[in-house]
Amino acid sequence: MNLPKYKTDERTGIKYELIGDYYFIEGDGEEPEDNRPIGRWGRMHEDYLKKNKRHVFDSMLMSGKLHSYLADIDEQARDMFDNLVEQIKESEGITEELKEQDQWEWVQRMENIQQSVREIVCSELIYV
16 A cells, blocks of 8 residues: 555644654654753653653653653753752861862762762652
């Protein structure tokens, strides 16, 4: 069966394009305006959506909103990570003086804080 490459729904006026075996809403041919990087956190959330919320992933992908959404998630996660690290650093008294006096102690404490904050960001923003 030979299907036409383009097809218009007469009732709605929506144009469709045949890609493989399926008709998809025809794109406007423009590049997406949002060219922000997705980053580490955005890619983690994308993987989570693909594996656990496929319907949400597919819907956003088809509507063209996925890239902007993932870029927003990445920015929010980076901000959350940076703010929490700074807050915990202050509350635990980790200063530049400690860094000068005992570098190994400073590195260990900072690694512990960063690992804890990564878990918080993932549980509250990435894997939801």
